[in-house]
Each structure stands twice: as C-alpha cells, then as structure tokens.
Amino acid sequence: MAGFTMELSEEQKEVRDWLHGFAAGVIRPAAAEWDEREETPWPVIQEAAKVGIYSLDFYAQQYFDPTGLGIPMAMEELFWGDAGIALSIVGTGLAAVGVLANGTEEQIGTWVPQMYGDVNDVKVAAFCSSEPDAGSDVASMRTRAVYDEARDEWVLDGTKTWATNGGIADVHVVVAVVDPELGSKGHASFIVPPGTPGLSQGQKFRKHGIRASHTAEVVLDGVRVPGSCLLGGKEKLDERLARAREKAEKGGERLKNAAMATFEASRPAVGAMAVGTARAAYEVALDYARTREQFGRPIIDNQGVAFQLADMRTAVDAARLLVWRASWMAVNGRPFTAAEGSMSKLFASETAKKVTAQAIQILGGNGYTREYPVERMHRDAAIYTIFEGTSEIQRLVIARTLAGMPIR
Numbered sequence: 001m002a003g004f005t006m007e008l009s010e011e012q013k014e015v016r017d018w019l020h021g022f023a024a025g026v027i028r029p030a031a032a033e034w035d036e037r038e039e040t041p042w043p044v045i046q047e048a049a050k051v052g053i054y055s056l057d058f059y060a061q062q063y064f065d066p067t068g069l070g071i072p073m074a075m076e077e078l079f080w081g082d083a084g085i086a087l088s089i090v091g092t093g094l095a096a097v098g099v100l101a102n103g104t105e106e107q108i109g110t111w112v113p114q115m116y117g118d119v120n121d122v123k124v125a126a127f128c129s130s131e132p133d134a135g136s137d138v139a140s141m142r143t144r145a146v147y148d149e150a151r152d153e154w155v156l157d158g159t160k161t162w163a164t165n166g167g168i169a170d171v172h173v174v175v176a177v178v179d180p181e182l183g184s185k186g187h188a189s190f191i192v193p194p195g196t197p198g199l200s201q202g203q204k205f206r207k208h209g210i211r212a213s214h215t216a217e218v219v220l221d222g223v224r225v226p227g228s229c230l231l232g233g234k235e236k237l238d239e240r241l242a243r244a245r246e247k248a249e250k251g252g253e254r255l256k257n258a259a260m261a262t263f264e265a266s267r268p269a270v271g272a273m274a275v276g277t278a279r280a281a282y283e284v285a286l287d288y289a290r291t292r293e294q295f296g297r298p299i300i301d302n303q304g305v306a307f308q309l310a311d312m313r314t315a316v317d318a319a320r321l322l323v324w325r326a327s328w329m330a331v332n333g334r335p336f337t338a339a340e341g342s343m344s345k346l347f348a349s350e351t352a353k354k355v356t357a358q359a360i361q362i363l364g365g366n367g368y369t370r371e372y373p374v375e376r377m378h379r380d381a382a383i384y385t386i387f388e389g390t391s392e393i394q395r396l397v398i399a400r401t402l403a404g405m406p407i408r
C-alpha cells in the first residue's frame with residue numbers, strides 16, 4: 001500500500017476543473033466591474049447558487065473531504081477568479097463554520113440553510129467578532145450579552161466592526177462577552193435572526209482591495225434574541241464558564257491574552273485564498289513576459305525577468321504545499337505542534353503580496369493601470385496579511401508554540 005501520494009483523485013480533479021471553469025467564465029470577466037462599483041455582486045452570487053457553488057451542500061461536501069483538500073482547492077480556484085467576488089461567495093461559509101463549530105445539531109439544521117437562502121432568493125450571512133478596540137486582542141472585546149432569565153432571552157449591546165456582509169446579511173453570528181472576568185474564555189456566540197430589532201449597519205468601509213466584498217460596522221442596541229440562539233446552549237455554556245472560573249481561581253491559566261489559537265484550523269483556508277490570487281498574478285505575468293517584446297525579443301528572454309518568474313512560481317507552489325499539509329493535518333486530527341495552520345497562512349499571504357507586486361513590475365506601465373488585472377490583484381492581496389490574524393499575530397502564534405509558551 002502506498003503510504004503517500006500527491007496525486008489528486010479523479011473526483012477531486014473534476015471538482016477543481018468545474019470550479020476553474022466557473023472562475024474563468026463567470027467570476028474573472030465580472031471582476032473589474034464589481035471592483036469599481038464597490039458593491040456586493042448579487043447576480044454573480046446567484047449564478048454561483050444556480051450551478052450549486054453557492055450552497056450549503058457544496059460547502060459541506062468540500063468540508064468533509066477526508067483528504068482535507070476540498071476546501072483549499074475550492075478557495076484557490078474561486079479566488080484565482082477574483083478575490084472580492086469570491087469573498088462575497090464564501091463569506092457566508094465563514095459564518096456557517098461559526099455555527100458548525102459551536103452549535104447544537106438543531107441550531108445547525110435551523111440556521112445554516114437560512115444563511116444561504118435559495119436559488120431564486122439568495123441570502124448571505126455575517127460573522128461578527130472584531131470590534132473597534134478588539135482586533136488582534138480579541139480578549140478586550142466589549143459587546144455584552146446579558147441573560148434575561150424571566151423571558152429566557154439574551155440582550156446584546158455593543159458595536160462590531162469589519163464584518164464581512166455585516167448589515168446586509170440575513171443571519172448574523174455575533175460573539176459577545178458573557179463573563180468579563182474570564183477574558184476570551186468568557187465569550188459566547190449568538191445567532192441574531194433576520195429582522196431582529198436593534199441590529200443595524202453602521203458605516204460601510206471603502207477599501208483598498210476586495211472591493212466587491214461588503215465590509216461594515218454592525219451596531220447592536222438592546223438586541224433581544226431567544227435563549228435558543230445561544231450557540232451550544234445554556235447548559236454547556238454554564239459548564240464551560242464554571243471550569244474556566246475554577247482554573248482562574250487556581251491561577252494556572254492565562255486569561256487576559258488574545259484568543260490567538262482559535263482559528264488555527266481555519267487559517268489554511270485563508271492561505272488557499274492567497275494562493276489563488278498569487279497564482280492568478282503569476283499566470284498573467286508569465287503570459288505577458290512571453291509575448292511582450294523589447295530590444296527585439298520577448299522580455300522573458302532576459303534572465304532578470306525569467307528569474308523573477310521562477311521565484312514567483314516556486315513561492316506559489318511552496319505556499320500551496322504548506323496549505324495542503326495544514327489542511328490534511330486539520331482533517332486528520334493531527335495536533336498543530338508547530339502552529340502549521342498559522343505557518344501556512346503567514347507564508348501564503350506574504351507570498352500573495354510579493355508575487356502580485358512582482359507581476360506589476362513585469363507588466364511595466366501596463367501593470368500599473370486598470371487595463372490589466374494585476375493592479376487589482378495586488379490591492380486585493382493586501383488583505384491576506386491582515387484578516388484572520390495579521391502576519392505579526394501568525395508569527396507570535398508560531399513562535400510561542402515553538403517555545404512551548406501559552407498562546408491564549
């Protein structure tokens with residue numbers, strides 16, 4: 001029996017090629033328009049829903065691929081098409097994962113399908129954790145959730161920021177503080193159902209890149225949700241809080257630090273998005289270098305250009321391998337003893353920034369204009385070193401893991 005293979009199965013190749021077809025035929029041609037409009041590309045999301053790419057079924061199938069490569073392959077292909085549009089398509093999945101990770105079976109069955117709506121009436125969902133004063137330092141979150149026992153309701157108050165799909169989503173997943181003494185251990189996640197009074201969109205951000213993806217503040221003013229909207233249920237929360245209080249009393253646990261390890265398993269997916277953008281820019285640059293002639297020969301005939309392309313391709317492939325390793329580890333329950341999830345996100349996101357800048361250089365003046373896509377890809381790539389934990393936070397997690405220090 002072969003113990004190791006880099007060969008994708010026929011089924012995986014089929015899915016990859018199908019996604020690539022959609023990315024090349026539908027997403028890429030729409031990219032420049034939605035980047036300029038800075039609006040959610042509803043018609044493209046609807047197209048994705050029609051063919052089955054924007055759906056819970058598709059996401060779940062990729063999520064449960066036993067090799068772990070389903071999600072990274074899907075992310076790479078969609079983000080190869082365009083990062084802003086692709087984030088509009090997969091943003092709901094980030095909220096769905098919040099429910100899948102913490103919700104009961106009943107909550108998953110009730111809320112996750114609603115997040116997507118149906119083919120004729122697509123909906124999006126938002127995951128709201130970050131706040132104006134709680135970005136990397138998640139433990140300093142202030143949004144409060146207070147239990148009203150008489151009515152079996154939770155009351156949420158606070159301001160969330162940077163929420164992808166915030167305010168335009170039907171279902172919002174909101175992380176809030178239930179016990180301020182416990183730092184990030186005192187947080188819990190809540191579903192805010194569509195149309196709940198007190199939830200409103202604050203400012204919508206005008207961004208440097210991924211402009212087709214909607215990013216906004218979400219204001220929660222006396223938002224009341226039923227007890228059943230606490231993800232995981234009250235009993236589980238009470239048990240968890242009791243354990244955390246016990247540990248805090250013993251003084252053995254660091255409670256005030258950032259919840260930096262929380263996303264270790266989801267970070268390779270963001271790494272895969274970055275690989276998609278980097279590969280897209282590399283391909284445009286390769287094509288251009290082969291056809292653009294100066295001094296009577298294609299510019300790729302100059303080692304100065306060809307070596308850049310060699311470095312770009314090497315970095316893209318190395319990033320993908322780190323992403324695939326971490327994704328395989330996550331799905332097979334291997335412990336991230338060297339923070340391999342963070343490693344993959346760090347390397348892939350830095351690669352995307354660098355490779356897209358190199359692509360602009362290879363296209364010369366054309367690379368600097370909106371006539372060619374690498375300028376947009378470079379603006380888009382800058383997000384990867386910021387969201388889901390900045391590059392500095394990834395390095396911190398890796399370094400602390402290697403040193404055997406507590407991460408959260």
Ligand SMILES: Cc1cc2nc3c(=O)[nH]c(=O)nc-3n(C[C@H](O)[C@H](O)[C@H](O)COP(=O)(O)OP(=O)(O)OC[C@H]3O[C@@H](n4cnc5c(N)ncnc54)[C@H](O)[C@@H]3O)c2cc1C
Nearest residue numbers: 127128129130135136162163164215386387388389390392
């Ligand atoms: C387009 C976009 C979409 C987003 N989508 C979502 C979403 O859907 N839901 C959500 O909850 N959040 C979302 N975010 C928020 C994102 O996760 C945060 O922006 C990110 O975690 C960084 O937080 P911050 O912006 O407050 O930066 P800060 O934490 O203020 O960091 C500022 C700088 O300081 C550095 N820094 C901070 N602490 C340390 C340290 N200890 N050591 C070294 N350097 C440090 C950082 O690396 C960074 O360079 C999104 C952000 C953007 C821009």
